[in-house]
Amino acid sequence: MTTPENAGSDYDVVISGASLAGSAAAILLARRGARVALLERRSDPAAYRVLCTHNVHASAYPVLDELGLLPAIERAGAVPNTARWYTRWGWIEPTDVLAGPGLPSGYNLRRSVLDPMIRARAAQTPGVELLLGHQVTGLVREAGRTVGVRASTPQGERELRGRLVVGADGRDSAVAKFAGVPARAYENARFGYLAYYRDLPLPDDMTRAWFLEPDMAYAFPNDDGVTVVAVLPHKKRLPGFRADLEGSFDAFVRALPGAPDIDSAERISKIIGMLDYPLREREPIAPGIAFIGDAALTGDPVWGSGCGWALQSAKWLTEAVAPAVTGRGDLDPALAEYARTHRERMRRQKDRHISFATGRPLNPLERLMFAAAARDESMARHMHRFQTRAIGPLRFLNPVALARAAAVNLRSGGPAVPHVRPRRGAGAASR
Ligand SMILES: Cc1cc2nc3c(=O)[nH]c(=O)nc-3n(C[C@H](O)[C@H](O)[C@H](O)COP(=O)(O)OP(=O)(O)OC[C@H]3O[C@@H](n4cnc5c(N)ncnc54)[C@H](O)[C@@H]3O)c2cc1C
Missing domain, CATH: 3.30.9 (D-Amino Acid Oxidase; Chain A, domain 2)
Known part of the structure; x- marks a missing residue:
């Protein structure tokens, strides 16, 4: 819902992190009419995640399909x-x-190929502004609610406001840190x-x-x-x-x-x-904030699930909040719906990850x-x-x-x- 606080927002959604989760969310939300700022602390458009074995599960296939990436993925020799x-x-x-x-x-498909591919697709999507070299360094808060981020940029400090801030900034999420959303850690x-x-x-x-x-x-x-x-x-x-x-x-x-x-x-x-590499989980939402990908749940690398989860959680978030962030509904119930979906879809997989990560037989x-x-x-x-x-x-x-x-x-x-x-x-x- 448009409120006096967000009526003057620069964007509908401000996303911290332009890796798999953030880029996917930016594309999907923008296609539903949202104005999205996609912030990435690294300046190189070809930057990619190094710690990964590149196995993207079939569960993410429908999201890759919806993103329109399958032909490019196949052409790249996946x-x-x-x-x-x-x-x-x-x-x-x-x-x-x-x-x-x-x-x-x-x-x-190596992340050195996949990450720049999905980021480039985000940058080409009408409604997405990809802002490289923008590191989130704080949050803008009003009346106990997050209404934007502060970022250090090559041109200096900048404030970007949005109805929704998305933490897609990985397991050490800066958004979570500045919002005071703790992570529960499990031994690996x-x-x-x-x-x-x-x-x-x-x-x-x-x-x-x-x-x-x-x-x-x-x-x-x-x-x-x-x-x-x-x-x-x-x-x-x-x-x-x-x-x-x-x-x-x-x-x-x-x-x-x-x-x-x-x-x-x-x-x-x-x-x-x-x-x-302890496993980590966070509440997937906070007032004015949603977490997706590793920022919400970092699983055990032995199952090669994190890329799929990053893409799928971007999709779940989009389905829940797209009407609200474009001014056609209330954001808080939409965020609660996303949190419910995330918990329901992840609960059993998370329990299995946590249990197996103990090294049990x-x-x-x-x-x-x-x-x-x-x-x-x-x-x-x-x-x-x-x-x-x-x-x-x-x-x-x-x-x-x-x-x-x-x-x-x-x-x-x-x-x-x-x-x-x-x-x-x-x-x-x-x-
Ligand atoms: C050894 C290892 C092997 C793995 N192998 C697999 C595998 O085979 N298959 C699989 O599915 N998963 C695997 N994973 C997990 C997978 O790599 C992650 O789950 C996945 O990359 C999560 O994507 P993400 O977009 O949520 O976060 P990330 O890929 O971590 O991206 C976070 C992004 O946020 C940016 N960022 C961070 N802070 C800020 C800030 N303050 N401001 C702006 N931007 C910021 C970062 O630069 C980065 O681009 C593996 C993990 C490990 C450790």
Whole structure:
């Protein structure tokens, strides 16, 4: 609703952060008639997020489609992110996942390509003003409500007002800090390192994931023939791992069952590390403010969900607030609706992230489903739908699927019987 406070707003929406969440929200809101200021602290339009393994889940496919990015993503050489998962019961290998009905795929596309692409799309969208080199340094508040931001810019300090301020500025959200919205943190028991390779063949050119309980590892084929290899071991290994980073990384990868042949490939990056990455959640709204992407919920990188969540939360926010920010309704109920959607859509996934990030072993339900998926094709396809977030935890664990998993495992001697034991590697990679 237009009030005396916001009647003179420069914009309808002021967004802090022009990465995936912020750029997507800017495009979607502007297309619904909002005047959007999209502020990004970095000045380079080609800036991108470095700490990422670039796996965008299928759950974000409809948003990428709505943004009109799919043709550009495919032209850029994105690799469909169908995956194979190694478990102690052997490999889970869903087949026909690209062709089968209801088996969507997301993409692996390097953030160095995707981030500038979506930001450029935002800049081209009528109604969006992309303001690079604009760092949010404070909030404008009136009567206990946020009505704008202060930003340091190449031309000096500037104040930008809007009906709604959106924190799309990542896990350390500046908007949250200045608004005094705290984050609840949850331990992450794993650390991570990743590196980029050229000429690293993977079977079927498909993503590989290793569940080594508690360690995790991945190989993601990406655009331009580049493969990202990531290892996320338990922190108890960290001191030894860091003592000889290159040697530990290589030994860990070489010891993986069906290891990618890194010795025949060319490593084209440094080994990039993430030593402590607690999960974080915030209330998704505050008076005059909404948080999207990592600013609302930072999950565990082992599930590769954050890019999808960033895009999806931008969409949920747009659907809830677009009429209100363009003067056709009350903002507060619209914000409450967004918060409700975010909580409902994220609750189970968040709980699963928090629980698995403790480094716990697979629980009985997970053992049941993983074992069955390693042993049965239709269970493997079911697993694929879940891992790509095409279905949520409730549908994944529906009674029919559970019964089928139990039957598959009974036929094979029960879920506790491993088909193949994880290979115990030598040196730094041994557990
Ligand atoms: C090791 C690792 C691997 C990962 N791999 C995957 C993966 O494979 N798949 C996946 O889906 N997710 C992955 N993630 C998570 C994913 O990278 C994030 O969830 C995602 O980038 C969140 O997007 P966002 O737009 O919310 O925030 P970010 O991408 O963090 O962007 C925040 C933006 O805000 C800007 N900003 C910050 N402060 C200000 C300010 N004061 N003023 C203006 N601008 C500001 C920043 O410059 C940045 O552009 C991974 C994370 C890690 C740590």
